[in-house]
Amino acid sequence: MGISDPVKFYHHHHHDHQKRSKSPPISAVLTREFLVTMKFKDILENDSSKDCVVCLDEFNEEDEIRCLTNCKHMFHQKCLDRWMDQIQETCPLFRAPILPLVCQDEYKKRFRVFMGLNNFYGENFVIMSL
């Protein structure tokens, strides 16, 4: 599927910023890999939501939008990413999991791989309940 390596991304990010508090939680990094992002104008079924409940702004044609497959809610990419960085794993509106249900096995597999590497480096990260 051409998904980039989240572990590599994470460590790259971590070293770039030097401050651990700036690093997104691993759950957010992994979940982002499974989310679909589209421009608002390219979303065909957009009759349900016209604005983002996180920032309360209307969607504009060129905005990057994340569509959650479980509950069909839509949010700005930046807004949902910020939400996930606060270690939230459910939709801001409806409490459905952000991670697509069909991707959960793959997510857990990657999470275990990451935690294996993590132990190797002896660092501590927040562990989400899976």
Ligand SMILES: [Zn+2]
């Ligand atoms: Zn927003």
Ligand SMILES: [Zn+2]
């Ligand atoms: Zn939702």
